[in-house]
Amino acid sequence: MRWSRLHIPTLRDDPAEAEVVSHKLLLRAGYIRQLSAGLFCYLYLAKRSLRKIERIVRQEMDAIGAQEIYTPELHPADVWKRSGRWDDIGSDMFRLKDRWGRELCLGMTEEEVVTSIAVGELRSYKQLPQIWYQIQAKFRDEPRPKAGLMRVRRFTMKDSYTFDMDSAGLDAAYAQHYKAYCRIFDRCGLDYLAVDAHSGAMGGSESCEFMVPSPAGEDWLVECQASGYKANLEKAVANPQAPASPDPAGEFVPEEFHTPGAKTIEEVSRFDDLPPSSHIKALVMVLDGDPHMVLLRGDHQLSETKLASETGCRELRPAHPEEIEGWLGVGAGFVGPVGAGKVTLLADTALKDRRNMICGANKAEFHLRNVTPGRDFQTRFVDVREVQDGDLDIVSGQPVRRVKAIEVGHIFKLGYKYSESMGLSVLDESGKAVTPIMGSYGIGIERILTGAIEQNHDDSGMVLPVSIAPFQVVVTPVNVKHDEQRETAEALHRDLCAAGVDALLDDRPLRAGAKFKDAELIGIPFRVTVGRKLSDGLVEVSDRKTGVSFDATIEEIAKSLDRRIIEAMPIAKAVR
RNA sequence: CGGGGCGUGGCGCAGUCUGGUAGCGCGCCUGCUUUGGGAGCAGGAAGUCGGGGGUUCGAAUCCCUCCGCCCCGACCA
Structure with a gap:
């Protein structure tokens, strides 16, 4: 892609309405524009980055045998009434009526819709287990949208649902999701924690949240480094510190x-x-x-x-x-x-x-x-x-600490809440009707980007992990009026693209400094500068994260960059 | 929903208290010079001052009202 033809509206000043780093940078780097409170338009860079995140999510979901489906964002009230949540959920749900006065809502999660499909389709134990997922818009009428893409009224969620014959099956599906989520967040370059969580309005027995520690986060988690205990503050338990002074001994009367x-x-x-x-x-x-x-x-x-x-x-x-x-x-x-x-x-x-x-x-x-x-x-x-800072961990007796974090994913063992209320049943081997047990699993796609920016930025802008950056490399001819520089840069860009590198050519007729600043702001992991060293047959490669640069010959560049990119690519680690 | 703040060219802001017909920086357009860290000079375009109503000879400025946005709280899957 040629930068001169793209709309990447970078700003020099922080927009006044932005408070948190990711919000400021997303606006300044020309990733997003706000339409209204909690509603954002994603411009080209954001869309590219989000698409890369979605691709990783798809790969890892597909790898556990999940099947991608799609259900409408607009739901008839009927399905929500069947589960009882039409009344349980308050004004967080966007509700509307069609021309005939029939009640509808915008989907905030899809247990009801997916279960209603299952009710119509699943008949036999032979059809189980199933893992269905989608990547789709979700709507929540947040009382207070805030912090850019962190808390919004429309966001993209990967949500999946599992149907199993028994709790052992659910345990397996839950464990599969746990592992897939770890791989996804690792590959997106996030530093995250998996914590014991509260199930809230979803219902169910067990749930785990994936949290990205960040001062910009809105959730608290409690962690004990000695024992490895990690839980959402809503659920965390610990022993209190002893009272500051001992109780008076003796039997006194009030x-x-x-x-x-x-x-x-x-x-x-x-x-x-x-x-x-x-x-x-x-x-x-x-x-x-x-x-x-x-x-x-x-x-x-x-x-x-x-x-x-x-x-x-x-x-x-x-x-x-x-x-x-x-x-x-x-x-x-x-x-x-x-x-x-x-x-x-x-x-x-x-x-x-x-x-x-x-x-x-x-x-x-x-x-x-x-x-x-x-x-x-x-x-x-x-x-x-x-739980308070300094309380003592139940297992180790060591102090716990509270950490602010962004919730990027949440997995739930739902149990029978939806399958039972909505009448899902299949026949088992003996011909007896059995209610399948369900799980539900969500990932906030934009929050991955937000979390990555919060964790990876510096004074010059974003420092995105190469796996989710909108481009991997930017090729910058210092002066496009210089024919040799321009032509070399164009050829390099072509070669890199042909070699499968996701490269951007900064062919804008600007001074080098302005181009460098922009490339740093939007967070491209590598920059190839085609400039004065060209007379020696050399170009310069610089690493956005470390600031370190090295020279390479034009012949070698595609190969050495490819190696650098592979080295920099976050990989799935061992499951924590 | 309670509390606070803000709304003036694309972005950041001044002007509002004390009414006199809109200004600065950046960006944008044209030309010349410049070209490895947000260039210089010259010329130029662009604003219903959030909307409506009122007061006044005259309103960005004062009054009433509505709307929007941000922050804190409440709430939150």
């Missing part, structure tokens, strides 16, 4: 003390000289309409995700101030478990075996000291605490 104006743990601890870890934090939450008081150690944070999965509730929110007043007769700052009346108590496991703690007295301006869980109030103990 006793009120005056704490005027002290509503937060911080403020109350000024009255009692005890650290937050000696306090009980009481949060009034509404779970499916019912009042609950969730008790945590004063220095701990509630994980709403854990609370939801521990209680199995569908809807969860903090109580409004008026509700708290109504149920407990006092404002939020002074509520506590002792004498909480009809409000259901739930305590975090970190409060088990603690004694003589501080908590709200359910009386304005008063707190209680010497409160011992299990003696002064009865409750169920559940793990609803968000």
